[in-house]
Amino acid sequence: QVQLQESGPGLVKPSQTLSLTCTVSGGSISSSDYYWSWIRQHPGKGLEWIGYIYYTGTTYYNPSLQSRVSILLDTSNKQFSLKLNSVNAADTAVYFCARVWENGPTFFDSWGQGILVTVSS
Amino acid sequence: AIQMTQSPSSLSASVGDTVTITCRSSQGIRGDLGWYQQRPGKAPKLLIYAASTLQNGVPSRFSGTGSGTDFTLTISSLQPEDFGTYYCLQDYEYPYTFGQGTKVEVK
Numbered sequence: 001q002v003q004l005q006e007s008g009p010g011l012v013k014p015s016q017t018l019s020l021t022c023t024v025s026g027g028s029i030s031s032s033d034y035y036w037s038w039i040r041q042h043p044g045k046g047l048e049w050i051g052y053i054y055y056t057g058t059t060y061y062n063p064s065l066q067s068r069v070s071i072l073l074d075t076s077n078k079q080f081s082l083k084l085n086s087v088n089a090a091d092t093a094v095y096f097c098a099r100v101w102e103n104g105p106t107f108f109d110s111w112g113q114g115i116l117v118t119v120s121s
Numbered sequence: 122a123i124q125m126t127q128s129p130s131s132l133s134a135s136v137g138d139t140v141t142i143t144c145r146s147s148q149g150i151r152g153d154l155g156w157y158q159q160r161p162g163k164a165p166k167l168l169i170y171a172a173s174t175l176q177n178g179v180p181s182r183f184s185g186t187g188s189g190t191d192f193t194l195t196i197s198s199l200q201p202e203d204f205g206t207y208y209c210l211q212d213y214e215y216p217y218t219f220g221q222g223t224k225v226e227v228k
Contacts, residue, residue: 047208047222048219049217049219062215063122096164105153106153106170106212107212111165114163
């Protein structure tokens, strides 16, 4: 059974870069059936899809964040990462990584537990 | 971006009740919709995909219907463990977008 685990700093200063890593265990990160996604949830609010990456390196980003975000894949370490530039207080959120099945129907079937990132000086 | 609107925003029901949550999209999305349950402090959990297909291991009291712009999640015979917030998610086009959530309280 695949498991995902987010890691990274819980506190980032304004204008700096938020960097998170998601480590995948119990399954292949190179499968052609899946994309690897980041989603965030502002405190007490709903969910926002940030984007995802395919094993080929192809990425799709939410236009609301596209100018500041990048998602990278490290297949040798079974990890994918999120980088969000020029952060501000509005980027304070719980960040989730998830596996997305995209072979026919689409669904987010496995999620990490989430990591709270606070943007503050 | 496609906007997803859920109703109600919250509800309270008793064990054994049937609960219905609706999700409406701002444009047609065929049946490209999923439902997720999120308990407090936890990650969302997939319940239903493709509008009506039950994810493996999810109790059969959960069901989904709909196509186009209007979708429904039904929980028949509500159980104590069904508390949490339920979200719909459209995967018809990028960016994928969630509804604002429906908080379910079990009396």
